[in-house]
Amino acid sequence: MATISTPLGFFVLALLIVETFLGTVVVGGNLEKADKIMGMLFGVGMFVLVTIGVFLLVWFKPQQLMFDKDAHLHISGRYGIESVDTRLLKEFWRPNGKTNTTNEKKLKTWMSANGLDPNKITMFIYETTFSETRKVAVADLGLDA
Numbered sequence: 001m002a003t004i005s006t007p008l009g010f011f012v013l014a015l016l017i018v019e020t021f022l023g024t025v026v027v028g029g030n031l032e033k034a035d036k037i038m039g040m041l042f043g044v045g046m047f048v049l050v051t052i053g054v055f056l057l058v059w060f061k062p063q064q065l066m067f068d069k070d071a072h073l074h075i076s077g078r079y080g081i082e083s084v085d086t087r088l089l090k091e092f093w094r095p096n097g098k099t100n101t102t103n104e105k106k107l108k109t110w111m112s113a114n115g116l117d118p119n120k121i122t123m124f125i126y127e128t129t130f131s132e133t134r135k136v137a138v139a140d141l142g143l144d145a
Contacts (some may be wrong), residue, residue, distance in 0.1 A: 009053045018046045085134040088143040089125050110137055 025031070025039030091101050108118035114133070116124060124130050124137075140142060 085138045
């Protein structure tokens with residue numbers, strides 16, 4: 001269940017469960033012919049319902065299937081809890097939402113010197129895997145709160 005990170009992944013799992021049900025009814029079930037036919041019809045009906053449900057969601061609300069929870073928060077402007085380091089680096093790089101080119105150059109130089117891609121500042125500031133590295137950047141750039 002940990003690998004399901006989007007609603008679309010959930011629908012894929014649901015279809016796999018339905019297919020497993022169909023396989024069990026047709027091949028593995030020790031059922032009479034009439035019971036197998038009823039089981040197959042039931043399984044096919046579930047498959048069709050799930051497929052129609054996915055189609056309707058894709059048609060009317062595609063963002064619900066494409067994005068994970070973090071993307072929804074990002075799009076809606078609710079980033080969740082922002083770390084102090086993230087806030088300090090963001091304000092250093094883009095005070096009041098406008099890029100400070102001098103500070104941007106300093107940040108890119110620091111990122112290059114520390115083995116990071118200087119063209120991925122946004123990823124460095126927001127990605128959780130860089131949380132410890134951001135603390136070092138804040139200290140090295142003299143941004144301590």
